[in-house]
Amino acid sequence: MEETKLDLKVLSILEDKIQLIKTEKGAIYLVGPIKLPVNLYGETVEFKWYCWLNCDEVTENFERIINKLSSINLAEFQQSSVLVYGDFQYGDDAIIRMHSICHTGDIFGSKRCDCGFQLKQSMKMIVEHGTGALFYLANHEGRGIGLFSKAMAYIFQENGYDTVDANQALGFVDDSRNYRDAIQVLKALRSKPVTLITNNPKKFDALKNSGLPVSGREALWGDVSEYNEKYLETKINRSGHMRDEDTCCND
Numbered sequence: 012m013e014e015t016k017l018d019l020k021v022l023s024i025l026e027d028k029i030q031l032i033k034t035e036k037g038a039i040y041l042v043g044p045i046k047l048p049v050n051l052y053g054e055t056v057e058f059k060w061y062c063w064l065n066c067d068e069v070t071e072n073f074e075r076i077i078n079k080l081s082s083i084n085l086a087e088f089q090q091s092s093v094l095v096y097g098d099f100q101y102g103d104d105a106i107i108r109m110h111s112i113c114h115t116g117d118i119f120g121s122k123r124c125d126c127g128f129q130l131k132q133s134m135k136m137i138v139e140h141g142t143g144a145l146f147y148l149a150n151h152e153g154r155g156i157g158l159f160s161k162a163m164a165y166i167f168q169e170n171g172y173d174t175v176d177a178n179q180a181l182g183f184v185d186d187s188r189n190y191r192d193a194i195q196v197l198k199a200l201r202s203k204p205v206t207l208i209t210n211n212p213k214k215f216d217a218l219k220n221s222g223l224p225v226s227g228r229e230a231l232w233g234d235v236s237e238y239n240e241k242y243l244e245t246k247i248n249r250s251g252h253m254r255d256e257d258t259c260c261n262d
């Protein structure tokens with residue numbers, strides 16, 4: 012197939028905004044920064060946004076990658092992204108969150124989980140801190156089972172299963188997420204220490220084991236209601252989430 016030649020102007024606009032990150036399996040192409048004014052609790056806050064694409068092909072010739080985009084129907088797949096705030100590259104002390112996508116909680120505001128609250132609250136914490144980043148991990152739906160399976164898991168939960176048993180009833184492990192790509196992107200954006208916002212020790216260990224300097228962890232519990240109380244208890248009792256002082260559960 013003959014390769015379309017991109018207009019030179021088009022290419023020069025994009026070239027400075029794409030970087031290649033080599034991975035074990037191929038490459039991550041990271042595009043950004045892009046100015047993103049965000050409505051955060053009624054205030055307009057300006058973040059810098061980056062998005063990334065995994066690809067088998069490893070090339071510095073970005074024209075080849077750009078040329079492929081229109082034929083691969085990316086809207087059918089998920090791409091992850093990161094919102095950066097402040098002087099993320101050089102700022103001494105940055106706070107980050109690796110947030111797993113939750114269609115129901117983040118988009119619809121479902122109260123069955125605490126995801127929507129954690130998303131907005133962590134953005135607020137990052138802005139208040141002055142430097143940080145929110146990684147939005149789009150291939151993590153349902154702790155890695157995907158949205159359709161999560162819908163089925165919810166039906167099990169309406170029939171007395173907890174979230175762990177519901178995943179397992181469908182033949183999945185409870186949690187199949189990994190943080191490799193996000194960590195690679197983090198390394199490309201910053202090499203100085205970070206504090207991670209999470210209650211999940213697996214996430215914290217993944218970051219620590221990556222070799223990046225990690226200065227600590229901030230807990231994030233909240234928005235407890237009759238709808239998510241059981242879910243939050245299951246996180247602590249079965250998934251190993253850390254119970255902190257301002258704990259999630261009412262006992």
Ligand SMILES: Nc1nc2c(ncn2[C@@H]2O[C@H](COP(=O)(O)OP(=O)(O)OP(=O)(O)O)[C@@H](O)[C@H]2O)c(=O)[nH]1
Binds near residue numbers: 124161174209
């Ligand atoms: N399978 C399943 N996934 C869920 C359910 N509720 C939320 N999720 C997913 O769980 C993920 C969030 O994971 P959590 O265990 O809540 O939190 P975490 O990310 O492990 O830890 P924190 O950093 O402390 O928030 C998102 O991918 C959600 O889509 C559920 O009932 N069943």
